[in-house]
Amino acid sequence: MKDVILQKLARGAYLSSVWLIILFVLFPLAITFWVAFFSNRIMSFPPEGYTSSWFLQAWSLAAFRDGFLLSLKVAICASLLAILLATPAGLAIARYRFRGREMINTILMSPLMIPAIVSGSAIYLFYIDLQVRSNVQFASTFYGLVIAHTLIAIPWVLRLMIASLAGLNPSIEEASLSLGAGRLTTFFRITFPMIRPGMTAGALFGFIASFGDLEKSLLIVGPGRITLPISMLNYLQYRTDPTIMAVATIQILLIGCALIISDRYVRLSKTF
Amino acid sequence: MQGDATLGTTKRLSIGVKGAAPYQLAAPALLFVLVFLLLPLVMMLRLSFFRYDPAQMFIEAFTLDNYVKFFKDEFYQQVLWRTLWIASVTTAFCLVGGVLVAYYIARTRSAALRRYLIVAIVLPLFMGNVVRTAGWIIVLDNGGLLNFLLVRFGIVPEAIRFLYTPGAVIAALISVLLPYMIVTLNSVMQNIDISLEEASLNLGASPFTTFRRVVLPLLLPGIFAGSVLCFILSMNAYATPVLVGGPEFHMMAPTIYLQMSANMNWPFGSALAFVLIALTMLLTIGSSIVFNRSTRASA
Numbered sequence: 001m002k003d004v005i006l007q008k009l010a011r012g013a014y015l016s017s018v019w020l021i022i023l024f025v026l027f028p029l030a031i032t033f034w035v036a037f038f039s040n041r042i043m044s045f046p047p048e049g050y051t052s053s054w055f056l057q058a059w060s061l062a063a064f065r066d067g068f069l070l071s072l073k074v075a076i077c078a079s080l081l082a083i084l085l086a087t088p089a090g091l092a093i094a095r096y097r098f099r100g101r102e103m104i105n106t107i108l109m110s111p112l113m114i115p116a117i118v119s120g121s122a123i124y125l126f127y128i129d130l131q132v133r134s135n136v137q138f139a140s141t142f143y144g145l146v147i148a149h150t151l152i153a154i155p156w157v158l159r160l161m162i163a164s165l166a167g168l169n170p171s172i173e174e175a176s177l178s179l180g181a182g183r184l185t186t187f188f189r190i191t192f193p194m195i196r197p198g199m200t201a202g203a204l205f206g207f208i209a210s211f212g213d214l215e216k217s218l219l220i221v222g223p224g225r226i227t228l229p230i231s232m233l234n235y236l237q238y239r240t241d242p243t244i245m246a247v248a249t250i251q252i253l254l255i256g257c258a259l260i261i262s263d264r265y266v267r268l269s270k271t272f
Numbered sequence: 273m274q275g276d277a278t279l280g281t282t283k284r285l286s287i288g289v290k291g292a293a294p295y296q297l298a299a300p301a302l303l304f305v306l307v308f309l310l311l312p313l314v315m316m317l318r319l320s321f322f323r324y325d326p327a328q329m330f331i332e333a334f335t336l337d338n339y340v341k342f343f344k345d346e347f348y349q350q351v352l353w354r355t356l357w358i359a360s361v362t363t364a365f366c367l368v369g370g371v372l373v374a375y376y377i378a379r380t381r382s383a384a385l386r387r388y389l390i391v392a393i394v395l396p397l398f399m400g401n402v403v404r405t406a407g408w409i410i411v412l413d414n415g416g417l418l419n420f421l422l423v424r425f426g427i428v429p430e431a432i433r434f435l436y437t438p439g440a441v442i443a444a445l446i447s448v449l450l451p452y453m454i455v456t457l458n459s460v461m462q463n464i465d466i467s468l469e470e471a472s473l474n475l476g477a478s479p480f481t482t483f484r485r486v487v488l489p490l491l492l493p494g495i496f497a498g499s500v501l502c503f504i505l506s507m508n509a510y511a512t513p514v515l516v517g518g519p520e521f522h523m524m525a526p527t528i529y530l531q532m533s534a535n536m537n538w539p540f541g542s543a544l545a546f547v548l549i550a551l552t553m554l555l556t557i558g559s560s561i562v563f564n565r566s567t568r569a570s571a
Contacts, residue, residue, distance in 0.1 A: 107310070
């Protein structure tokens with residue numbers, strides 16, 4: 001009898017700690033949503049009332065509006081460039097066995113492994129060096145940001161390309177070739193439709209990783225050209241109010257949508 | 273007929289021989305990463321041996337001064353130790369919490385619940401650390417939720433300062449990094465055969481003994497990989513120490529940024545960056561050696 005009670009108690013403790021831990025992870029995101037609608041001018045509890053005016057207020061602040069648009073543009077350009085660069089590489093690594101394959105894979109995944117603050121610093125110093133040598137400015141330019149963010153996106157495109165190609169049979173392409181279709185025809189009619197889901201998911205994850213990036217961009221952004229996460233960091237270092245929570249809510253919704261769309265191409269619960 | 277056949281063979285050959293094809297396919301991406309990431313890293317390594325000069329930024333040299341300064345100066349010693357102990361405590365908590373949640377997710381009977389839980393854990397991973405830390409500021413601030421609740425229910429007479437304390441940094445880091453641990457452990461849990469646990473339970477072992485003697489040993493590779501990942505990520509954390517730790521709370525990554533930006537001491541900043549990379553690599557390689565040895569010993 002005592003044993004049964006003890007077991008029930010242990011099971012209750014286990015279950016409640018599991019849900020508390022999950023809450024611990026999700027709570028900061030949930031509370032952001034809630035506070036974004038408070039009518040209190042400064043951060044305080046309890047809410048005096050609710051309003052959606054902070055979203056308009058956020059859009060009227062140049063730092064957030066410009067930051068949002070810049071991050072959007074950079075993330076789109078970077079994920080497209082990463083698709084162009086990493087899709088063929090993904091094909092090579094997934095389809096061929098060749099000397100140096102492991103090493104090439106490691107090098108292409110390295111932007112994910114190297115501490116972001118370290119690679120961000122290295123890229124920044126490299127840009128300065130280029131500028132001194134050739135007088136072409138990269139640091140605090142749009143192109144400089146796109147290059148750094150392409151590095152962020154490449155590992156994601158590669159990873160999802162390889163994952164989606166793993167389940168496909170290369171003999172379908174061989175059949176197409178041996179039945180007389182040319183290499184280009186085979187690529188556009190057979191290979192491309194097969195790798196399209198992987199490419200789309202890779203581009204979406206590249207977009208997400210680029211949009212949320214903070215550390216790699218910190219040194220590369222310049223006056224008047226600051227990405228959204230950095231604008232938010234600068235703002236949060238001095239004040240916390242419902243406006244910044246409205247901005248955070250918009251970012252959560254945007255990334256959430258991108259994730260739900262990518263879930264249609266690769267199941268999140270199977271990929272992770 | 274003859275022509276067709278030859279054509280067929282050459283086409284087959286072009287698939288079979290492969291030769292330069294994979295290299296050509298991989299070349300653009302490889303070149304991009306080599307030029308824009310690995311070359312800059314090599315240049316930064318070289319810069320870390322230059323001499324700092326306030327007037328000229330740096331003077332070309334080959335000196336270990338920057339590294340010596342890091343290991344001699346008490347301030348940077350403290351930064352390093354603070355980073356290491358924060359990372360250790362964070363990893364320990366992530367491990368305990370991660371094991372509990374990953375076990376629950378893997379063994380829950382409802383497939384739908386499992387799927388929703390994994391998605392719920394994966395979603396925050398992509399939200400960006402600034403946004404995820406912002407929520408913790410609302411909770412921990414003097415006018416924040418936690419202080420409001422504590423005062424409201426009369427547990428404390430007035431607001432306690434939570435923000436800008438090591439405890440706050442650790443709590444926020446755990447929350448940010450737990451999903452990495454859960455996802456890593458979950459991938460290993462999925463492959464552990466449930467019938468092993470059932471056998472242990474049938475043979476009379478308690479759930480706790482079953483977990484400790486059957487599940488935990490099989491989970492070891494995940495525990496190892498997840499801990500190394502969490503440790504490295506908390507050592508390299510930027511947004512959380514800056515926002516929750518405040519301007520006086522110095523960890524490695526913000527210190528590197530400060531040297532590169534406001535202080536403009538690039539040689540020293542580069543040296544700091546390489547200390548961080550070296551520590552990261554040392555820990556990864558070192559712990560994998562220890563891990564391999566201990567699993568071989570127990571096998």
